[in-house]
Amino acid sequence: MINPHDSILVRTVVKILTPFIQVYALYILFHGHASPGGAFQGGVLLGASLVLAELVGKTGAHPRYHIRGEYLLASLGILIYAGTGLAAMGKSKNFLDYSAISLLGDELSVRRYFGILTVEIGVALTIAMTIVMIFRILAHAEETGRESAS
Amino acid sequence: MIEALNAVLLLLILIAAVAAVMVPELISAAFLIGTFSFFCAILWAMLGAVDVSFTEAVVGAGVSTIFIFLALAQTRHTMKKPAFAFKPWLALVLCTGAAALFLMMSLDLPSLGDVQSPASQYLSGYYLENTLKDTRTPNAVTSIIVDYRAFDTLIETVVIFAAAISCLVIMRMKHD
Numbered sequence: 144m145i146n147p148h149d150s151i152l153v154r155t156v157v158k159i160l161t162p163f164i165q166v167y168a169l170y171i172l173f174h175g176h177a178s179p180g181g182a183f184q185g186g187v188l189l190g191a192s193l194v195l196a197e198l199v200g201k202t203g204a205h206p207r208y209h210i211r212g213e214y215l216l217a218s219l220g221i222l223i224y225a226g227t228g229l230a231a232m233g234k235s236k237n238f239l240d241y242s243a244i245s246l247l248g249d250e251l252s253v254r255r256y257f258g259i260l261t262v263e264i265g266v267a268l269t270i271a272m273t274i275v276m277i278f279r280i281l282a283h284a285e286e287t288g289r290e291s292a293s
Numbered sequence: 294m295i296e297a298l299n300a301v302l303l304l305l306i307l308i309a310a311v312a313a314v315m316v317p318e319l320i321s322a323a324f325l326i327g328t329f330s331f332f333c334a335i336l337w338a339m340l341g342a343v344d345v346s347f348t349e350a351v352v353g354a355g356v357s358t359i360f361i362f363l364a365l366a367q368t369r370h371t372m373k374k375p376a377f378a379f380k381p382w383l384a385l386v387l388c389t390g391a392a393a394l395f396l397m398m399s400l401d402l403p404s405l406g407d408v409q410s411p412a413s414q415y416l417s418g419y420y421l422e423n424t425l426k427d428t429r430t431p432n433a434v435t436s437i438i439v440d441y442r443a444f445d446t447l448i449e450t451v452v453i454f455a456a457a458i459s460c461l462v463i464m465r466m467k468h469d
Contacts, residue, residue: 171347176430179343181438187351194359210461217454224447239443255428259439266439266450274356276457281363284464 147200157199164192172267176259186267190274197278210279213272220269224262231258299339306332319370320362327358340405344434 148154171178172185228239236243241258242251306329313325330353337346403410420433420441430436438446 175432175435177432179432179434180347181344181432181435183438184344184347184351187348187356191351191356194356198359214457217457221447221450221454224450228443228447239447241440252427252429255440256430259428259430259435262439262443262446263435266446269450269454273453273457277360277460278356278363280457280460280464281360281367284363284367 148198154199157195161192161196164195165189168192168271172263173260175263176256182263182266183270185263186270187274189267190271193271193275194278197275210276213276213279217269217272217276220265220267220272223265223268227258227261227265295339299336302332302336302339306336317372319365319372323358323361323365326361327354330354330357 148157168185168188170185171180171188172182175181175185227241227244231240231243232238234243234245239262241255241262244254244258247257248254309325309329309332313322313329316322316325330349334346334350334354337343337349403412407413420437424430424433424436428436428440430440
């Protein structure tokens, strides 16, 4: 069980810092086309910021053990990725050939640009939620075991 | 200048790695592994692999240290004497032999940024020339990872998801 941190300094610093880390994670994710970074880096940073916020904790709030939402979101990330590939197959092109998807733009390179963006959002979602899931499972190990025993 | 900085970094990496193995208290060892990852991240950044550096800094130095702490909270913090008879001389010989083999093989590695190396001769040129035309993505790393080699990345994402699933399964099995 994770309790809120004792020191108000740590809690305040984390409370101020977390939104900035998350904005930076989104910047890395959406600017991955032009600068170093991308889905993996942005997703990992997003997951780390969520873990940090949960590790230090809010005062008086006891985080309950639940990972159902994270589990569904992580699955959704993979479904976005595979679904993009299947949509390309539906247009009788190769699996994951983004130039087949004509939702945004007619030029082939623009289609591939947005295909990359869609897929990266899926990857980042899966990775961020996976990190939060592993954190919750390890942090609430006793409850994980009790749940299966009952 | 760069060589001196590299030498200092490599020395720090070596010290952190040896200290992480030698220190008897496991919480200190976890911190030292985080330090090791942090120095590695700086080294990757200096080698030009900024993406790897990002990931190493966040995952290696940050998240995995937290995971190790949480795992330590389930067990004990200090090392136990191993039950089997420990043979330090055998380990020394084996490790020195392996290190000598690695050093011998590293002489054959191409130097940094070598145009004649096999890695930069065949496909890399095509990716670098065509990434802007094909995908409007100036960052060739991104277009290789999620466009040219999208299938690899799909399975990699599934592997990361599988890590969370196996973690859940193991923690549930532990109490049965």
